Amino acid sequence: MSLDVMSLRQQFPILAQQIDGKPLVYLDNAATTQKPQAVLDAIIDFYTTCNANVHRGAHRLSDEATKRYENARDTVATFINANVREEVIWTSGTTEAINLVANGLGQRLKAGDEVIATEMEHHANLVTWQQACKRAGATLKIVPMYDNGELDIAAFEALLGPNTRLVAFPHVSNALGTVNPIKALTAKAKEYGALVLVDGAQGIAHGGVDVQDIGCDFYAFSGHKLFGPTGIGALWGHHTVLEDWPVWLTGGEMIADVTYDSATWGGLPNRLEAGTPNIAGAIGMAAAIDWFSQLDTAAVQAHERTLLASATEQAESFDGMRIIGTAANKVGVLSFLLDGAHPADVGFILDRQGVAIRTGDNCAQPLMKRLGIPGTARASFSIYNTLDEVDALFIALRKAKAMLA
Incomplete structure (x- = not known):
């Protein structure tokens, strides 16, 4: 075709x-893709027909907004072949998604632990881990690459060890266009029991992302690289990892119970989504995925x-x-x-x-x-x-x- x-x-x-x-x-x-009319129409239709906050209102507008917002989560989950819809966590984009993971891991890292990234990282997938390691006294190791822009796989394997807690690498290099062998890299990291995060910002728009097939623990991406609006993205995380992942932001909606002295967190995905979300952005992102999926x-x-x-x-x-x-x-x-x-x-x-x-x-x-x-x-x-x-x-x-x- x-x-x-x-x-x-x-x-x-x-x-x-x-x-x-x-x-x-x-x-x-x-840097960012342009937006088809279908995405523009979806955003305008939300604001002109059912603009309301989600999960909160006892009225029809809120019910409709909530329905569209949660349907958008289903759309993303299907698009990347998530195990369950609750594995899709809304963020403002890839950067926030990576920071969400790094903040949680940072609460668990200790001196002697190791995180691995690569020479081809975008700042969002480098500085984030750099700072998390510095705060914890952990070590950040960098996988070298060849002059042509391909990762040195043998060097990557040599860096892995019993202290490797997480490996982070891009699906596609934003600067070079290199497509990394993410499934093979993930499998090798898993031999050492390490968590794996894939920066999917540049990979998501080229089709064929299947997080179950990749085998990673986290896949982060942005809507605006996928013909959707800016200010919206998603973190996919395996539910067995996310269920007890340390919270980052606190506020409304993510709470199960709160007193003046303590609070307990709700279940997925709420526990990792504090505050009023980018409702229109999620709906626009889903419209982009629906449009793209027809191709x-x-x-x-x-x-x-x-x-x-x-x-x-x-x-x-x-x-x-x-x-x-x-x-x-x-x-x-x-x-x-x-x-x-x-x-x-x-x-x-x-x-x-x-x-x-x-x-x-x-x-x-x-x-x-x-x-x-x-x-x-x-x-x-x-x-x-x-x-x-x-x-x-x-x-x-x-x-x-x-x-x-």
Whole structure:
């Protein structure tokens, strides 16, 4: 089954606009994806027909809001193949989800314990563990990678040991596009009894995430990387782990019983969801998943591979361009440098041509230092991008090169 990209694009109102008189070529999808009309409609419909707080009101609006909100949890649970719906914990995004886990683990860590992360981490999956280990006197170990952006699996296995309490790694590198062998990494960590957290921020939008098949304990992701709204995400955690996981935030709804002297926590998922949630965000995220799930996953992935292959081929023949990240297994991320040009200058010139990319360290400063570079220019592709837009990127790059020579 092929992907009807032109029909797909018509569902994204923002893609019809122009930048400085030129058609928008949006190639910053690893930062955030655009939103189809179905998601916009779902959010507007909530606010115009049943805006109310959930789980609390004794009236019809609250009942309807609660129904839609909890149906959204069911949608997420089905999408990632959770064991039970209560394993889906709403968060503001991947960062908060990782912090929720790190705060709980931090209450259990002690001197001599070890946490393992990788050289390719986003700050959210590095600094969080760094700080948790510092507070507990535990040790953070880092898995090295090869120059092409692939993890050194032998080194990873050598770092594992009886003191390993948790292993955290990205499903996909936001800076390089590397797809990590998360199932194999998880299985190896489990041989040592370690918990495993997968940062799924960049992996979730490419389809085929099955947390039971992966075998991890936690999978964290954001709605806005999956054609949904910002400010909403989810932590999936295996119920046997979450049932007694230390609480992080306290407040309303997560309480079973409270007196002036003490409190006890409710069951899942409430015990880990304090306060009024992002109701519209959850509904919008579910609408995005419903929309995305109607597409043929194999066709989506094939289209993204075609885009990356075209971009890579043109980059390899582009004089003075260096691709950063050449792993054998990648998704649609092309990070690069132009000889003698600062990435910020490249990004500015491309923007004037209507081409939107990311420049800088991609919230991965240690990775950039490991590679010996200050940052990159990054074009990242999604399902609504076209081969003509890949060509437009390189037309704009040739102009940038001429201007910066």
